[in-house]
Structure formats: C-alpha cells, structure tokens
Amino acid sequence: GESVGLHLPTLSVQEGDNSIINCAYSNSASDYFIWYKQESGKGPQFIIDIRSNMDKRQGQRVTVLLNKTVKHLSLQIAATQPGDSAVYFCAENTGRRALTFGSGTRLQVQP
C-alpha cells in the first residue's frame, strides 16, 4: 500500500497497553476537531470528533481530550490491539467547512 510518510513520529506500544497520541493545533478559532485513522492503502477513516464546547468525549475504547488553553488535542486508545496499528491524524475545522489535517503519528502495536 501507499506509504503515508516515512518520517512520521512513531509511537510503539505493547498489545494491551493504553496509547496516547497527541496533536497541537494552531488556530484558536477552530471549533471542531476530528481524529482519523489511516491504514496502508486506504483513505482516512473517522474515529471520533469533539466540538470546542467540550473538553472530553468518549467512544468505544477511544477518548478524545481537548485543551483549548494550550491548543492541544489527544487521542487515548484503551487496550491497544494489533488492528490499531495505523497512522493517526488530527484535523480541525477552521470555519471553511473543510478540514485541515495535522502531519500524523504512526502507531505500531507490538504483539
């Protein structure tokens, strides 16, 4: 499949551990944030989103935290599984209805 980025920061975790992927955004006017997962050869896949009037949102095994004071977003994955191995992107809506994507973090899950 396509290589998304040979020089991406990489997070390596053991299967079963929790993973935390971080993202800094630049536009204080952004009001909507999304995490996407991209597997090799596929398009980005929606994981979870959060609006700026919230600071935490939980899904199935995933939690997104938003700290607007420092413009920081994180994705927590509980009990990480080999199938979670992928590149993860945060994206922000800057008001244009189109998303601006971060550079991505590669998550490697060691069995």
Next chain:
Amino acid sequence: DAGVIQSPRHEVTEMGQEVTLRCKPISGHNSLFWYRQTMMRGLELLIYFNNNVPIDDSGMPEDRFSAKMPNASFSTLKIQPSEPRDSAVYFCASSTGNSPLHFGNGTRLTVT
C-alpha cells in the same frame, strides 16, 4: 453503504499526458472534497464543492488542475498536462450537514 468510490485506484502516466480522476460521493451527501496526500506535505485540501458548486479552490496548485461536479453523484479532478511532481495519492471525500468527512480509498497517481 458503498462509501465514497474513486477510480482508478492506480494511474501511471507519462509527463505531459492528461489525467482524469473520478469520484462518486455517498448518496445524499451535498459536500465533496478533493485532497492530495504526499510524504512531504501530508494531506492538503485542493478544492471543495457544496451542492455541486465550487466553494473554495484556493488549494488547487496551478491552472493545470481543474475540478468539476456536473451533478450530485459525480466529480472529476483533471490534470493537464501532468508533471512528475503531481505524483501523489488523491482522495475524494464527502459529507452532509455537520457530519464528518467520509473518504474514498484514493487514487495513486504516478507521473513518469
């Protein structure tokens, strides 16, 4: 749900040739987006449409790039003439209202 459908999956062409990428958005979605992904620049928005009308094409790199959406179920991205630096994966995505973007699996373009 068939998802966003892009064709072709892979395109290899020679410099100077015209390339046309195709996208069928999810039925009922009224916004369509074209993104380009490269190792150096990541995911970049090229253009997006709302109700078949181009809203923001500021990401289109040059006049060699053009996009159309003749109806709600079809869009094309054309590069004429193509250059080696256009090599990338091109993604189409669609959405409706406040829903997240749904992406296709992309077209990998190689220009030699």
